[in-house]
Each structure stands twice: as structure tokens, then as C-alpha cells.
Amino acid sequence: MxxxxxxxxxxxxxxxxxxxxxxxxxxxxxxxxxxxxxxxxxxxxxxxxxxxxxxxxxxxxxxxxxxxxxxxxxxxxxxxxxxxxxxxxxxxxxxxxxxxxxxxxxxxxxxxxxxxxxxxxxxxxxxxxxxxxxxxxxxxxxxxxxGGDLVAPGQRRAEPLPTALPVPCRRVIVRGYGGPEQLVAVDGEAPAPRAGEVRIRQRAIGVNFFDVYLRRGWIPPLLAAGGAPGMEAAGTVLDVGPGVVGLLPGDRVAYLGPQPGAYASVRTVPADWVLRLPPEVADETAAALLLKGLTAHYLLHDLGRVQRGTRLLVHAAAGGVGLLLCAWARRLGATVVGTVSSDEKARLAREHGCEHVIVTRDYRFADAVQRAVGGADVVVDGLGDAAREQNLAVLAPRGHWISLGQASGPLAPIDPDALVAKSLSFSRPVVFDYVATRAELLQRAQALWAALADGSIRLPPIERHTLESAAAAHERLESRRTSGAMVLLA
Ligand SMILES: NC(=O)c1ccc[n+]([C@@H]2O[C@H](COP(=O)([O-])OP(=O)(O)OC[C@H]3O[C@@H](n4cnc5c(N)ncnc54)[C@H](OP(=O)(O)O)[C@@H]3O)[C@@H](O)[C@H]2O)c1
Structure with missing residues (x-):
């Protein structure tokens, strides 16, 4: 029966x-x-x-x-x-x-x-x-x-009507490859979302050092002159294209994606990049933390396999990624050593869990790291070429050099024989490969919001600029005057 x-x-x-x-x-x-x-x-x-x-x-x-x-x-x-x-x-x-x-x-x-x-x-x-x-x-x-979706009886939810028309917006484009002055604000349009796409009214846009590489013309296949940089933002869904599941107009969201274009007030992006934000995560927080926090997550938990006792060297320890790495690694029980360029940055790095801080402007840190902890098991290096020889000197036997970025200049090719003396390994990861599936993106983002809620990481200082003053924001980032994260407000 x-x-x-x-x-x-x-x-x-x-x-x-x-x-x-x-x-x-x-x-x-x-x-x-x-x-x-x-x-x-x-x-x-x-x-x-x-x-x-x-x-x-x-x-x-x-x-x-x-x-x-x-x-x-x-x-x-x-x-x-x-x-x-x-x-x-x-x-x-x-x-x-x-x-x-x-x-x-x-x-x-x-x-x-x-x-x-x-x-x-x-x-x-x-x-x-x-x-x-x-x-x-x-x-x-x-x-x-x-997700902030339960409503009190009688409460009405504002839901803008979808429109099939392009929406006018402001965009900041790279007029031609070069310095910060090449960033200019222009009028543009965000197209209506097609199948699988979402159009977002952006409130806060994350600024990353990667945007500087794009502006300088270091990765032409990714950003041609005339295009807008920016890999992440947070805001509100305006409308969604056919076949989009789980997102509605009015939802507060954030995204990161492998195609630049985030320096805009409105943007249409694949829905696969987009996450709904918990109510306690503000737009500015999401834009400041998403790409940098997911980077810290994969570096510590997957690529670097950082655990109790790991001696971790973090360069630019008071930077956007740096502060998150210091706090989270410390929570995992690692011994965290950091390099920074000023006493003010040293204070901030210490506050975020960096135990041994080395102040240097000229990339000489190997002796100080040896004295403090005897060598590094993992080096997270966003500096690039200027730190190359000192990185090789500071790594302990079987150490792992993670070349994350090149703020000081492009890293020249590494001779494999430079690694063999201490059985070193070298990797050159990119965050987008570590959030390649939607499940992985959601799982890492959940871990990030949970780490913020339980105090494993602290919200870094956020430096705010308007979208129109993106050039000034880049100028500051490159001059080593910033600490913590930076966002553009649209
Ligand atoms: N591969 C990935 O998945 C991934 C993801 C995110 C970020 N990254 C990389 O991680 C690094 C940090 O990124 P971020 O966005 O958080 O930037 P950031 O660390 O906030 O800013 C860069 C920092 O690099 C240091 N620096 C040293 N030499 C420099 C120079 N010649 N010019 C400019 N800065 C210099 C400065 O700190 P001091 O003054 O204290 O030295 C500066 O504050 C970058 O290399 C970025 O490309 C990679």
C-alpha cells in the first residue's frame, strides 16, 4: 500500500x-x-x-x-x-x-x-x-x-521593475596603458542582463593591486586600452536574465570574477560570480574583503597548508591581503613574521596578529627573519622581483615560495637549480582558480563571513574614495602609503 x-x-x-x-x-x-x-x-x-x-x-x-x-x-x-x-x-x-x-x-x-x-x-x-x-x-x-529575507507582517519589499533597456552608468576606464592619470571617468551603459546574467547597481568596488597591473598594460589579453579595470564589487540586484536561479531584484550581493570591468556604477555580470550577502556584512565590508579574504583562505587552507607551528612569512603584512593573512594564520596556530615599510604599518600588523614585524623599505629581511624564527616554511610574496634573492635565502629546507604578485616589479624567471639546494617549491597561484566552481565560491565566502563573525580575522581599515577619484586611489596604493583595504564608492 x-x-x-x-x-x-x-x-x-x-x-x-x-x-x-x-x-x-x-x-x-x-x-x-x-x-x-x-x-x-x-x-x-x-x-x-x-x-x-x-x-x-x-x-x-x-x-x-x-x-x-x-x-x-x-x-x-x-x-x-x-x-x-x-x-x-x-x-x-x-x-x-x-x-x-x-x-x-x-x-x-x-x-x-x-x-x-x-x-x-x-x-x-x-x-x-x-x-x-x-x-x-x-x-x-x-x-x-x-539573507535578511524574513519580513515583519505588513512590511513591503522594494523591488525595482526589470527593464530590457541598457541602464546609464559611470565607468572608469584606462585611457591608455600607463600611470594613474590614465584612469578617467566616462559615461557608459550597463546592458540588460542576458540568459544567466545579473545587472547590479554597485555601491562599493574593491581596489586591488591587480588593477594596477591591468592599468599599466602588463596583461593586455585581459584589459585592452579603453576597458575598465576592477574584479569585484558589492551592491543591489537591479534585474536578472532568463534562467537565473536564487537571485532577485533588490537582493544585496557581492561578486568577484576573472574579467575586469568593476570600476562602474552599474554592471552586468554572470550570475555564477554573484553571492547574496548576509545582513551583517555591509556593502563596503564585502567589497573590501571578498577577493582579498578568499585569497587569504585558499593560501592558508589549501595551497600553503598552514597549521600550528608553520613559520609563515607575509610580505606587505599591513596591506589588504597581508592583514587578513596575519590574523587568520595566527588563529591557525602559525608563527607569523611580516615585512612592512614603516613603523605605523608595523603597529597595525602587530594588532592583526603578526608576531614578528620587520620594518624595511629596501626588501632586506632575510637576516632578521633568520634571527627571529630560524627561517620560513612558507613565504607569501606579493612583492615580486625586488624580494627574489632574499626569499630564496630565507626559506627553510622544503620551504614553499608562493609568488602571489609583483608590487615591486615583474619577477624574472626562476632557475630550477635555485630551488634544488633546499628542496624548495615554488607556486604562482591566482584566486579565480580557487573559486572556479560555484560550490567552492560559496563555501569559501561562508568561511570568510564566519571568520569575521568569530574574530578569526578583524576587519582591516578601509580607505574610501569616490569612483570618480579612482586615479587618486591608485596613486596612493602604488606609493606604499596605504594600509588595509581600499574601496571606491559609486
Ligand atoms: N594571485 C592572487 O590570487 C592574488 C590575489 C590578491 C592579491 N594578490 C597580490 O597580493 C599583493 C597584495 O595585494 P593587495 O591588493 O592587498 O595590495 P596591498 O598589499 O594593500 O598593497 C601593496 C603593498 O605592497 C608593498 N610594496 C612593496 N614594494 C612596493 C612597490 N614598489 N610599490 C607598491 N607597493 C609596494 C607595500 O607595502 P609596504 O609599504 O609595507 O612594503 C604596499 O602597501 C599584490 O602583489 C597583489 O597582486 C594576488
Whole structure:
């Protein structure tokens, strides 16, 4: 005999918001606590009828489910189990949403029918009713609360109307490769989002040393003269293109992406780059931290495998990436040594967890590091050529030189024989390869916001400039006068 489970609830959020989450057939590992990891098979879209989600539960069970119907007008979807290690047979479920009275609250109805092996009817009915549906209602509430989506009764949410037209904006472009004076503000347009794209009214734009390399013309394939630099920003979604799941007009978001163009008041970008921001993370904080914080995360946790006792040397320790690295590495138990160019920067680096600070303007640090800690297991080097010989001298046997950037000038090729004497390794990573999948981007961003909330990292000082004065911002960054992060306000 077929078993039937029916549950319903009211969610204090507009139906569009709840539906934006539910209609994404692969979103459940982001909000349902029992789901560990989920992926859509065969690279299909997660709102494509017929797609199969393949997921594991936290208890180790493994399930494949197929999306059978998806109705955006009726807010209804059905799906069935194709294969499972739990003994739910012929399981078909339906989710239906309905707006409640003023439309700011949502009625959610979830039901299913299934067969079970004899004697397991009650146990499996309870598991579906409580473990999946009731827990799912609570978990989705929690998820929406984190995103600031639960509304007080009567509260109305401002949602700008989507438009198919380009939106006028201000952009800062590189007129021709060269110095900061080459950055000029011009009028431009942000095109209407196409399939899979999102248009964002940007409030804060992160400035990174990478933008300087682009402006100087060091990476012409990435930025031609006339283009806008900038790899990250935060703001509010204006409108979304077809097929975008999980993002709505009015959502507060941030993004980073491998194509420059962020120095603008409005920008249209792939939705895959974009994350919704938790309410406690302000736009300026997100723009100051996202790229630099995700960089610190992959450097410490993946590439550098920094742990208790690791002797970590951080160059430009009072810089945007530097301060985050110092604090987070210290929390992981590393012994942190940093180089900075002034006493003021030394004080700031110490405040952020750098135990041994070496003040030098001419890239001579090897002797001081040897005296302080006897050598470095990992060097995070954003300086480049001027620090090259001293980096080789300071590394301990089996040490790892991570060449992160080249603020002092392009690093000349390394002779492999320079590494063999101490069995050294050398790597040249780029953050975008460490957030190449959406799951990895979301997971690293969650770790970053959690680290900020639990005090593992402290918000660095943020230097603010207007978008129009991007040239002055670059001038300061290159003159070594800044510490912490820098944002442009649009
Ligand atoms: N590969 C990646 O994934 C990735 C991601 C993010 C950043 N990065 C790199 O990480 C480094 C830090 O980036 P950031 O954006 O946080 O910048 P930042 O550290 O805030 O600014 C650069 C710092 O480099 C130091 N510096 C030394 N010599 C310099 C010179 N000749 N000109 C200018 N600065 C000089 C200065 O600190 P002192 O005055 O204290 O020496 C300066 O404050 C950069 O090399 C950047 O390209 C790489």
C-alpha cells in the first residue's frame, strides 16, 4: 500500500523569495541541514525539467532525484526518487507555494507518496515528515533569515521593475596603458542582463593591486586600452536574465570574477560570480574583503597548508591581503613574521596578529627573519622581483615560495637549480582558480563571513574614495602609503 505524507507551513517571506530558492533543484545543500553535497548530473541547468540531482545526506545515504515538473506561474514542482540507499520506493513529491493575503508571506505545502518494505511504513513516514519536511521548513526559515529575507507582517519589499533597456552608468576606464592619470571617468551603459546574467547597481568596488597591473598594460589579453579595470564589487540586484536561479531584484550581493570591468556604477555580470550577502556584512565590508579574504583562505587552507607551528612569512603584512593573512594564520596556530615599510604599518600588523614585524623599505629581511624564527616554511610574496634573492635565502629546507604578485616589479624567471639546494617549491597561484566552481565560491565566502563573525580575522581599515577619484586611489596604493583595504564608492 502507498504511504502518504503531507505537511504545510507559513514562511514569513514573499513568495518570489521562497520560490527563488525552491525552484533551484540543486539549492538544497545550501539550506537543508540533512543534505551534505549535491550536484546536477550531466551539466544540465538546475531548473531544467528532467534534470537529476545527485546528493549525499549527512548520515552517509546517497540519493538521485529527478525534476518532473516546474511551474513558475503556479509555484509548483514535482520530483521523484530515481535511486536511493534509503528504502523509499516509488517516491513522488510535490511542493506547492501560495501567497498569503498581502503577498508578503508564503503558504508552503509539501506532500509525497511512496512504498516501503513491509514493517518500515511508520519509521519511513516519520523520517520523511520530520527529518525532511518539518526540518526543511525550519532550515529554509534559517536560510532566509541569514539573507535578511524574513519580513515583519505588513512590511513591503522594494523591488525595482526589470527593464530590457541598457541602464546609464559611470565607468572608469584606462585611457591608455600607463600611470594613474590614465584612469578617467566616462559615461557608459550597463546592458540588460542576458540568459544567466545579473545587472547590479554597485555601491562599493574593491581596489586591488591587480588593477594596477591591468592599468599599466602588463596583461593586455585581459584589459585592452579603453576597458575598465576592477574584479569585484558589492551592491543591489537591479534585474536578472532568463534562467537565473536564487537571485532577485533588490537582493544585496557581492561578486568577484576573472574579467575586469568593476570600476562602474552599474554592471552586468554572470550570475555564477554573484553571492547574496548576509545582513551583517555591509556593502563596503564585502567589497573590501571578498577577493582579498578568499585569497587569504585558499593560501592558508589549501595551497600553503598552514597549521600550528608553520613559520609563515607575509610580505606587505599591513596591506589588504597581508592583514587578513596575519590574523587568520595566527588563529591557525602559525608563527607569523611580516615585512612592512614603516613603523605605523608595523603597529597595525602587530594588532592583526603578526608576531614578528620587520620594518624595511629596501626588501632586506632575510637576516632578521633568520634571527627571529630560524627561517620560513612558507613565504607569501606579493612583492615580486625586488624580494627574489632574499626569499630564496630565507626559506627553510622544503620551504614553499608562493609568488602571489609583483608590487615591486615583474619577477624574472626562476632557475630550477635555485630551488634544488633546499628542496624548495615554488607556486604562482591566482584566486579565480580557487573559486572556479560555484560550490567552492560559496563555501569559501561562508568561511570568510564566519571568520569575521568569530574574530578569526578583524576587519582591516578601509580607505574610501569616490569612483570618480579612482586615479587618486591608485596613486596612493602604488606609493606604499596605504594600509588595509581600499574601496571606491559609486
Ligand atoms: N594571485 C592572487 O590570487 C592574488 C590575489 C590578491 C592579491 N594578490 C597580490 O597580493 C599583493 C597584495 O595585494 P593587495 O591588493 O592587498 O595590495 P596591498 O598589499 O594593500 O598593497 C601593496 C603593498 O605592497 C608593498 N610594496 C612593496 N614594494 C612596493 C612597490 N614598489 N610599490 C607598491 N607597493 C609596494 C607595500 O607595502 P609596504 O609599504 O609595507 O612594503 C604596499 O602597501 C599584490 O602583489 C597583489 O597582486 C594576488
Amino acid at each position: 502507498l504511504q502518504k505524507v503531507v505537511r504545510s507551513t507559513i514562511i514569513d517571506a514573499p513568495i518570489e523569495r521562497v520560490w527563488a530558492v525552491i525552484r533551484d533543484f540543486n539549492s538544497h545543500d545550501q539550506w537543508h541541514a540533512v543534505v551534505d553535497q549535491s550536484r546536477i548530473e550531466g551539466g544540465e541547468r538546475s531548473d531544467q525539467v528532467g534534470c537529476v540531482r545527485n546528493f549525499t545526506l549527512k548520515d552517509g545515504n546517497h540519493i538521485r532525484e529527478q525534476l518532473l515538473t516546474l511551474d513558475d506561474r503556479e509555484y509548483k514542482s514535482t520530483y521523484c526518487i530515481v535511486e536511493a540507499t534509503v528504502p523509499l520506493q516509488r517516491y513522488v513529491a510535490t511542493v506547492t507555494l501560495k501567497p498569503v493575503t498581502d503577498g508578503n508571506r508564503t503558504f508552503w505545502h509539501w506532500e509525497s507518496t511512496f512504498a516501503t518494505p513491509p514493517g518500515m511504513e511508520r519509521e519511513l513516514r516519520d523520517m520523511v515528515a520530520q527529518g525532511v519536511y518539518e526540518a526543511g521548513f525550519e532550515n529554509l526559515r534559517h536560510h532566509l533569515r541569514l
